[in-house]
Amino acid sequence: xxxxxxxxxxxxxxxxxxxxxxxxxxxNVKIDTKGNIVVxxxxxxxxxxSHQTLQRNGFKQVFKDSRxxxxxxxxxxxxxxxxKNNDILIAEGYSTAATIHEAIGKPVVxxxxxxxxKHVALDLHKRYPDQIIYIMADxxxxxxxxxxxxxxxxxxxxxxxxxxxxxxxxxxxxxxxKSKTDFNDMARDQSLDAVKNHIRxxxxxxxxxxxxxLAAEKTQDREQRQETAxxxxx
Numbered sequence: 724x725x726x727x728x729x730x731x732x733x734x735x736x737x738x739x740x741x742x743x744x745x746x747x748x749x750x751n752v753k754i755d756t757k758g759n760i761v762v763x764x765x766x767x768x769x770x771x772x773s774h775q776t777l778q779r780n781g782f783k784q785v786f787k788d789s790r791x792x793x794x795x796x797x798x799x800x801x802x803x804x805x806x807k808n809n810d811i812l813i814a815e816g817y818s819t820a821a822t823i824h825e826a827i828g829k830p831v832v833x834x835x836x837x838x839x840x841k842h843v844a845l846d847l848h849k850r851y852p853d854q855i856i857y858i859m860a861d862x863x864x865x866x867x868x869x870x871x872x873x874x875x876x877x878x879x880x881x882x883x884x885x886x887x888x889x890x891x892x893x894x895x896x897x898x899x900x901k902s903k904t905d906f907n908d909m910a911r912d913q914s915l916d917a918v919k920n921h922i923r924x925x926x927x928x929x930x931x932x933x934x935x936x937l938a939a940e941k942t943q944d945r946e947q948r949q950e951t952a953x954x955x956x957x
Contacts, residue, residue, distance in 0.1 A: 727753050727761055727763050727771070727774050730753035730754060730755055730761055731753060731754055732749075732750045732751075732752065732753055732754070733747060733749075733752045733753060733754050733760055734754075735747045735748065737754065737758070737760055738758075739760050739777050739778070739818075740760070740818075743818040743821075743822075743907055743911075744822075744907075744910065744911050745818055745821040745822055745825060745907065746821075746825060747798075747821055749798070751763050755776070759776045759777060759778045760776070760777040760778075761774050761775075761776055761777075762774060762775045762776075762777065762796045762817050762833075763796065764791070764794040764795060764796055764835065765794060765795065765796070765797070765803075766793055766794055766795075766846070767793065767803055767846045767847065767849075767850055768803070769802050769803055772794050773791060773794055775796070775817065775835050777817065777818075791835065791836065791839055792839060792842045793839070793842045793843060793846050794835075794839070794843075795813075795832045795833055795834050795835065795839070795843045796817055796820070796832075796833040796835070797830060797831075797832060797833075798817070798820040798821050798823075798824045798830065798831045798832075798833060799824040799828075799829065799830040799831060800830035803847075803850065805830055806830055806832070806847065806851065806854075807851060807854075808854070809829060809830060809854065810829060810854065810855050810856075810857060810926060811832065811847055811851065811854050811855070811856045811857065812829060812830070812831045812832065812856075812857045812859055813831075813832045813833075813834055813840060813843055813844055813847070813856065813857070813858050813859065813882070814831055814832070814833055814834070814858075814859040814905075814906070815833070815834055815835065815836060815837055815840065815859075815861050815875070815905070816833060816835070816861075816905065816907070817833045817835070818905075818907045819833070819859065819861070819905045819906050819907050820832065820833035820859075821907075822905075822906050822907040822910050822915070822918065823859055823906050823918070823922065825915060826906075826910065826915050826916075826918040826919040826922060827918075827919050827922050827923060831859070832847070837861065837874055837875055837877075837878035837879070838878060840858055840878050840879060840881070840882035841878070841881050841882040841885050843882075844856055844858065844882040844883070844885060844886045844888065845885055845886060847886075848885075848886035848888075855888065855889065855929065855930070856883070856886045856888035856889070857883075857888060857889050857890075857891050857925075857926065857929070858879040858880075858882045858883045858888060858889070858890050858891070859879075859891055859906060859922075860875050860876050860878075860879030860880075860890050860891065860892040860893075861874075861875030861876075861879070861893075861904045861905045862875055862876055862892045862893055862895065862904050862905070863875040863876070863904055864895070864901045864904065865901040865902055865904070868901070875904060875905075876890070876892060879892070889925070889929045891921075891922060891925045891926075893905060893906045893908065893909040893918075893921070894909065894917075894921050895908075895909065895912070900912075906918055906922075909921075
């Protein structure tokens with residue numbers, strides 16, 4: 724934390740944000756002496772363990788030898804407590820999280836890497852077990868023609884399965900440039916409204932399924948209580 728505390732805050736007009744077409748308003752996001760963006764990474768208890776540097780050329784780097792597992796940045800929230808009573812959305816990159824937040828107005832968690840999605844999801848699920856978690860996947864389609872696995876979707880699926888959550892992937896035309904992989908790419912390729920409509924439709928669909936699951940659980944619980952009462956009556 725000492726490294727980032729005294730750095731000046733980002734203005735949102737930095738080249739990285741301009742190139743990504745995103746707006747930010749977060750005093751915790753800083754600028755270092757080289758003009759790179761510095762994003763603090765915290766844990767479930769709001770304790771900062773590391774930071775990620777977003778360089779002007781788009782290169783991303785987490786502070787050397789610092790803790791990554793279970794750490795994340797928040798977009799549209801001041802602390803983890805702000806996630807309470809909300810759907811919990813977890814993305815990989817900061818720009819992806821910022822795009823999603825701008826599109827739908829909900830807080831978004833940025834896990835920084837695909838390998839960290841599951842760790843972050845498990846920690847948040849433990850803190851808020853009754854809230855639905857959505858993993859906002861990167862779609863690494865460019866790997867498939869090379870005979871490789873779609874890492875973004877695989878890691879997102881693993882994270883969602885670990886917390887009984889849902890995966891929402893960006894929607895691209897099958898013939899579109901396969902280097903486009905995330906919701907920020909989708910917003911720039913189509914529009915922010917397209918991202919908003921796509922995500923909201925998927926959340927609404929998931930909510931409907933979740934309500935059905937809850938109704939089934941309540942019915943089963945009621946039947947079990949009735950059976951228990953009948954056993955006692957005998």
